[in-house]
Amino acid sequence: MFSAVGASSVPFLPLDEVLRKMVETTSGNASFPLSYFDLFANGLTNIARSVYHGMDLAMEVAEAVLATGEVEAGVGVGPEEHEFLFAYVLFLVQQGLADVNVSDCLTLWYDQEMQPTFIAPLTSRGRALVRLVGDLQDRLQSEGSLEGAGRLRVAQEDFVRMAFTPSHYGRIPLIREFQHLIASRRPG
Numbered sequence: 001m002f003s004a005v006g007a008s009s010v011p012f013l014p015l016d017e018v019l020r021k022m023v024e025t026t027s028g029n030a031s032f033p034l035s036y037f038d039l040f041a042n043g044l045t046n047i048a049r050s051v052y053h054g055m056d057l058a059m060e061v062a063e064a065v066l067a068t069g070e071v072e073a074g075v076g077v078g079p080e081e082h083e084f085l086f087a088y089v090l091f092l093v094q095q096g097l098a099d100v101n102v103s104d105c106l107t108l109w110y111d112q113e114m115q116p117t118f119i120a121p122l123t124s125r126g127r128a129l130v131r132l133v134g135d136l137q138d139r140l141q142s143e144g145s146l147e148g149a150g151r152l153r154v155a156q157e158d159f160v161r162m163a164f165t166p167s168h169y170g171r172i173p174l175i176r177e178f179q180h181l182i183a184s185r186r187p188g
Contacts, residue, residue: 015125018095022037023035025091028080032076034084036088042158044130044157045119045159046119049122053117053118056117058115089105097122098126100118104118134154
């Protein structure tokens with residue numbers, strides 16, 4: 001029983017159905033052309049063993065898709081798109097794909113009215129989904145349905161990096177001075 005039901009009592013779907021649902025669940029807004037799969041595949045990091053989620057990722061991917069000319073519009077984000085992004089987070093949890101800190105996400109979402117940002121380790125189901133995507137990519141490429149892109153994989157890691165702002169650079173000397181003062185004090 002427990003192996004087939006997630007924390008929310010939503011039954012776990014077979015992984016091929018999870019993949020299909022991720023591909024088919026889209027924002028529904030032509031100026032925010034994202035699917036759950038876009039968020040998942042583009043959010044993989046840490047040797048594809050973790051998934052990153054944040055508004056920055058959603059905006060980058062939406063802007064990149066729009067830049068391909070697939071849709072003639074600029075990025076547009078409103079309440080429905082934020083609901084879509086948060087529903088994706090809940091989907092990851094409900095399907096047992098990543099170890100998301102749900103309590104922190106709920107606090108950010110409801111109390112701070114912010115889209116959560118996190119890096120969550122994939123569960124064994126999440127890692128199995130990554131393998132399934134890789135196997136399907138291999139099959140589609142071998143039959144000629146999907147063009148190869150060199151060594152690029154649909155499900156591969158990217159790097160996450162903290163964006164340093166002027167306040168970060170201003171804090172570096174403060175942090176260094178704090179360390180020096182602590183190190184120079186005698187214990188007790």
